[in-house]
Amino acid sequence: MDLVTFGEAMVRLTPPNCQRLEQARSLDVYVGGGELNVAVGAARLGLGTSWVSRLSDNQLGRMIANRAREQGVDTGHVLWTRDDRAGLYFAELGAAPRASSVLYDRANSAIAGVAPGMVDWKRAFKGTRWFHTSGITPALSDSAAATVSEALGAAKSAGLTVSYDLNFRSKLWSADKARAVQEPLMQHVDILIVTEEDARVVFGITSGKASGEYANIDAESYVDVARQLQDKFDVGVVAITLRENPRVWQNSWSALVLAEGKVHRAPTYEVEIVDRIGAGDAFAAGLIFGKLCHDSWEKAVRYGTALSALKHTVPGDFSQSTLAEVEQLLKGTSLRVSR
């Protein structure tokens, strides 16, 4: 295995055609969850990946594991339980001026019952190079948070590179709680991935320069945020994804990495958006791939941003891209029909 990720995946239910849930007479069924999304994105690029989680041993739990396997992700370290339920979430896709929105129904899901000692991290990490998790997992329950801490420690002990996506979810916990729980975790983290907004909301870190939602993607102000994060937590690498979204169906998308004192910027992509959920996770997947395979933060941020740009163009949480497609985009792709 190159990569192990740890977190929840849910059955996702989405009304077709931008319908609201109240209107829906059928729902499209996807599977998604931040850390599984990362594993899928990376597996599709060719990394050996494993996803650790806890699932209910029923049809919905099996559906989640099946879809992970379908994409080439190993599920051999998943814990199975007869208790608890599968997490669900309902996602309504929007159109300006209505943002897309998520209704979580994940309380008491199987992974909320995960606790330190349940996962054999030593075995799970055997032969692995990288561990990734995100700020969603500790938000699920106190015991899940404790397990994240356990996992991060075990990963460091085992010599893995550790990346952590802040992924603040205001519908799961408050910013205060998020900060209190996560600040201690940062000591184990090698690469911290954030959006500018989450850095501000959770850690109170803002650029000196004013920066509104619709601002131009202004590299400098974000670099400032990255430096503050690096200083505050003594994290070697900070990656920030940059989004301008004057519309729901079209955004500008880019990212930067601050590593070893150097800033690496990806190109900005104009993306037409079929479904942006999971785009941040695709960024992490590409970043990990780029670093692991090319040992270059310059490449890492470029692979991450390109994979993520492509993720916006497909329905569902999962990246659907192949390595060849990402590399073609990195070379500069045409928008003519390929035939």
Add this chain to the structure above:
Amino acid sequence: MDLVTFGEAMVRLTPPNCQRLEQARSLDVYVGGGELNVAVGAARLGLGTSWVSRLSDNQLGRMIANRAREQGVDTGHVLWTRDDRAGLYFAELGAAPRASSVLYDRANSAIAGVAPGMVDWKRAFKGTRWFHTSGITPALSDSAAATVSEALGAAKSAGLTVSYDLNFRSKLWSADKARAVQEPLMQHVDILIVTEEDARVVFGITSGKASGEYANIDAESYVDVARQLQDKFDVGVVAITLRENPRVWQNSWSALVLAEGKVHRAPTYEVEIVDRIGAGDAFAAGLIFGKLCHDSWEKAVRYGTALSALKHTVPGDFSQSTLAEVEQLLKGTSLRVSR
């Protein structure tokens, strides 16, 4: 209002085309729940009906209330809460030798938090003639069971006729618990509706005559069960629905009522089954309609059985029939295309 019912309704998710859940890439969305199904069936026949429940004030809770209103059911006495979640259930439709199956995901739903004192029963029952609930509601939580008890008492005090469908759900509670909780409730019940199997499993009441699942619908053995139930609980009226199901897609369906010492039998319908969930509830709806409008148990069992037979022919929990359609079937309908 002619009729008030009390219980949970859920968002129901069903894979199309007899798919298993694991295969599903889209799910059909219905709303259903025993007591709402009864209210809908009766409202469509022309009764004024109101459904009392507790719902989460989010898109799913609103969907449930909307679909009740769509069918003409009053939702003015529904309690709304910002806490809790909407109950869900997943229903897989079968084909012989695979029975249809239900995966409940209703723990901690809004109605599980209902408690005595929350519903203003006096106001809810004002001007009403009949109250109906079922053995599902007390299975949801202890406080829900206490509320059922409260409601039944209030209904009797207000002079309403009270019907109670035993509706045993082995996935919600054990037979022992079901018996312990429900036996005390029977004192308030005027009409008890059961299947032969539930009478046996919950109350240990069986016909002296041996009766297996695929037996011919043998009136006599079922009358015996009805008499025992009547004796045991001093219930004035017992209604038993009778089903032979050698196949999943085709059943024989009938019912009998034991009232004032007299047995009333409905004709037996050969039903082709699109979706049998809710058929028992349609029986209750027709029974209540027949009794309220024609004051005749003979008519009641016939309306109940006919409405229920028609329910098998449509997807979703709800009856879709009009009074005219039921009465045409009672006269003996043709199976030629009506054109």
Add this chain to the structure above:
Amino acid sequence: MDLVTFGEAMVRLTPPNCQRLEQARSLDVYVGGGELNVAVGAARLGLGTSWVSRLSDNQLGRMIANRAREQGVDTGHVLWTRDDRAGLYFAELGAAPRASSVLYDRANSAIAGVAPGMVDWKRAFKGTRWFHTSGITPALSDSAAATVSEALGAAKSAGLTVSYDLNFRSKLWSADKARAVQEPLMQHVDILIVTEEDARVVFGITSGKASGEYANIDAESYVDVARQLQDKFDVGVVAITLRENPRVWQNSWSALVLAEGKVHRAPTYEVEIVDRIGAGDAFAAGLIFGKLCHDSWEKAVRYGTALSALKHTVPGDFSQSTLAEVEQLLKGTSLRVSR
């Protein structure tokens, strides 16, 4: 051209999955109408066929003509009008004990405005051998009835064989009116196609032997009906289709022809029913094909019944069978998967 038919075709809207119309959130779109169905069935077997009608020059009218052409039916003699509307019908597919049912919305459709003199029958019939119409067309309007009369006369003058399917539609007119209008038309008819029930309802002709809907398909009693029809109207050939429908999803289906004093019986097919609308029309198509290509009533009734049996197995009004498929069924087909 081998065959010309004359009548209305409508846009047909059907809820999927045996839903009732009130439930439907989408409707499947077909095109159908008795005489067009006959033309399609015959064209797919290889006959040159033309369909005469009157259509609104809008999207719905074009849809109707397009679907006729798709199946190889010539629409060169269709009249186009900017006035009027396209006829529609809504078809709900049933399940026992709920019969399938049709809601017509065809009043004031373009063909209701057809009138004698509008169609150049001489040109339409040029080089043609057979003319077919049905009892639906004169039910649409007085001027349509007059045009049917005109067409029948023109067909006889031009030396065509004329077949007429009684096709009584109680939702369009009364039996009395149907009899009054159609009795005079019978003088032009060479082959009269009826069901036993329509013969009884419209012309009061019944077999001496009692015959209920679910009776066994009893050749003798139907032959008696055929003889009476032949005597009453001096029609050379009478064809009667025979259906037992104890279920909606499974019927027995057969037919007989009385011609030149001889009775020809087809085998009886057990049909599993996807959609039986148009089955009678497929019978007429096969009958016409069999007679035109093999000059044998024995073959005609066999082709008609086989084509019709196959029609039950596909959705929509139109036959979808090829000549090879019909002939394979006539040889006795296997129900194993063909692979």
Add this chain to the structure above:
Amino acid sequence: MDLVTFGEAMVRLTPPNCQRLEQARSLDVYVGGGELNVAVGAARLGLGTSWVSRLSDNQLGRMIANRAREQGVDTGHVLWTRDDRAGLYFAELGAAPRASSVLYDRANSAIAGVAPGMVDWKRAFKGTRWFHTSGITPALSDSAAATVSEALGAAKSAGLTVSYDLNFRSKLWSADKARAVQEPLMQHVDILIVTEEDARVVFGITSGKASGEYANIDAESYVDVARQLQDKFDVGVVAITLRENPRVWQNSWSALVLAEGKVHRAPTYEVEIVDRIGAGDAFAAGLIFGKLCHDSWEKAVRYGTALSALKHTVPGDFSQSTLAEVEQLLKGTSLRVSR
């Protein structure tokens, strides 16, 4: 009741995925009609609303009433008839340079047969504060126009505030007829809602300043139009909706109200368009809500415009928004995924 509206609602059939009707093999089924759309929009914001109409007592008529009830609209004053038909319309959704387009099939629908004396307006208006109708209803038939006149008079007599949306439909009647029929109605109107184009086409009122379709939304020229309308008809309040549509999938949308000599302007929203049919009606609904609940034209135009902007983002004629969503948009919403 806070609000009563009067008019037709139809079954609306729309091909999915921007297909043309000729291509469609299935049609999405909605219910819509200007005045029902207004009632739905207002009911969803919390007003007590009732919709008066005339419907055929068949599956389609019931579907229309059911969908109104689903959204919380009272249908107790609807007239039911066994005659006539349900109005239908087919809507093709476009893409630049192809505009969306509507094919009406509403001639001879039940409401065309409505006539003075049929509706008991006194009873319908009892306890109500506001009456709304539009220029579609008088276009349906002479007796419908007479009934509109009767309703407007009754509303004024009963002391209701009366709003009237000009809603010119060139496929229903000519501009000349529209003017002749509607000018006398204006005496009863308190609030007249128009688009700049309809004011020009029906009443010949244009701004002195040249104004083409793609012009910038230029407040001044529209204020001029509003003043002329106010002067011509002595209407207290004129509301004008303002749309720039250089594309079919993206528009700018705003509105102004001229009331008591003062102009109130709403912000301009950039809307991504899933389905704009019903957007004008959502504006009226929000306007009525804002005026009734906040007694402020400033608020009214803002609620109207925001509700209407949100309507563009959902399929179907009906607003799907809640009050909370509208008020969040009025505060300035983010386009980030809400999670």
Add this chain to the structure above:
Amino acid sequence: MDLVTFGEAMVRLTPPNCQRLEQARSLDVYVGGGELNVAVGAARLGLGTSWVSRLSDNQLGRMIANRAREQGVDTGHVLWTRDDRAGLYFAELGAAPRASSVLYDRANSAIAGVAPGMVDWKRAFKGTRWFHTSGITPALSDSAAATVSEALGAAKSAGLTVSYDLNFRSKLWSADKARAVQEPLMQHVDILIVTEEDARVVFGITSGKASGEYANIDAESYVDVARQLQDKFDVGVVAITLRENPRVWQNSWSALVLAEGKVHRAPTYEVEIVDRIGAGDAFAAGLIFGKLCHDSWEKAVRYGTALSALKHTVPGDFSQSTLAEVEQLLKGTSLRVSR
């Protein structure tokens, strides 16, 4: 690994709702192929399984491998090629009297190019107990046939149990060719799986007793066939699946195994048929599971028949059952809704 299978899997395209291909405007997409179906059925019961094949390295090839992995089948020994194409097949589901039918479009697919030496059988068989293939693979090309021979020899050398399903496909090759190619392969086979019909068509082996398609499932005549096969090819075990199909939607289904001179018969299941393609493969999967896990031919034939009966009830080629479901059916299941 417990089990390795070898053969082709294709993208399968099926029109929904019993449509004919000519009617289809959308096609359901499955993946299937005899030997992959066996691997899936066994993997879902808990066996470690691997599927060996050759796939085109494009979207369709990846789809095939993904769906295998989704079900838990290892694809690590699949050969990938940039040349060639993915095999496709179109399946039309029938209704009596129209049989389901398959249109193959698999010529020149990637596996047709497989040749001896390409697969490293030693590695593929490492640690494995059982090898399964079928009579479809040698029908694909001469080099595929040679590779089957190579694989069978390698399996025997490696000490694996070898099962072979005759699976005659008349659309791929003639019975004569099938016999000529396969007779030499039989020397490596431990368990031969056949239908009575294929035994007759390919090897000319029939029961002395007359046996038509619709005959009762007559154990004795089939035992006779099994004995002849055993004698002719010196195969230790012969399994025969028994089907009565008087209808397309309902069959009787059973099987027998002749092993070590003893006949083992499974119960007969009445199956309602959603999709019977793959049922024979599910039989093989259950047989292999039963033998490997319980070392009993009695159990093997019972697991095989039960798993296969359940396969008929789900769409697609793949078994969707779990071990728990099969064992519940073997205990005798109820057809009541499980809830």
Add this chain to the structure above:
Amino acid sequence: MDLVTFGEAMVRLTPPNCQRLEQARSLDVYVGGGELNVAVGAARLGLGTSWVSRLSDNQLGRMIANRAREQGVDTGHVLWTRDDRAGLYFAELGAAPRASSVLYDRANSAIAGVAPGMVDWKRAFKGTRWFHTSGITPALSDSAAATVSEALGAAKSAGLTVSYDLNFRSKLWSADKARAVQEPLMQHVDILIVTEEDARVVFGITSGKASGEYANIDAESYVDVARQLQDKFDVGVVAITLRENPRVWQNSWSALVLAEGKVHRAPTYEVEIVDRIGAGDAFAAGLIFGKLCHDSWEKAVRYGTALSALKHTVPGDFSQSTLAEVEQLLKGTSLRVSR
């Protein structure tokens, strides 16, 4: 006949909702192919058109022919064969930065087997005015290329106007082969239709002015290309379509014709793109219509560009527009809802 076209048409399979093929569980089914698309576009405008091709006599071949007939295209000169297969292609619709993409599966399709002498061109061209083919047909096989040459010669001999769309497909052959095969064909061509890119890739012809993909549509540089083509091949008329595609869902679209030394430019349309496949063919169809009906290159380029702009707005390869719609767009259409 006004127009005969010659080429392949395929069954086209497209995942709905911008899904990637790997995700698809259903595929939308269209029929398309350059020369059939031209025939359809022209037939819908009112020209008599015939399409010559070679098709497999199975369900897929019939589907292709049926869909051609549905649109009014004559298929009487299609060759039918029992051998070979129907060509297929899979089209994934994109979103920026992912271009739409095509996976061909057309090798060994029926038309690849077409050879000189098979088509009776004299009969096919009888009474015809125009012949159109494209650079796809000679790419299919050597014998297909030879047949194109035969057809072009026959068309010139018969006095037809000949148009040829270069339509380079890099997935079918190399630019070198394309040039070598097609240069000799140019002698028969009266109107050559190209994109700027294909002119460059195949013939090495570029404007002296630099011109990148996202450049403004700069008439002058394209005129230069047209002149070079005209000079090189001595073709009377060159038409160049001009596309700017900074997005996948929105393009600018225009065209120019160089004829008799004069340049004719169409207006530029901003198109919102549902499906751009077939847009170039719609251009050819409109061009042919305009020239044949108005004998004006000015009109021709305008009809071509407008028809093509409208094609972008509908799914599938075929134009769905009527003459009235095109002419309304040429007059300058509104984007308001037409109602």
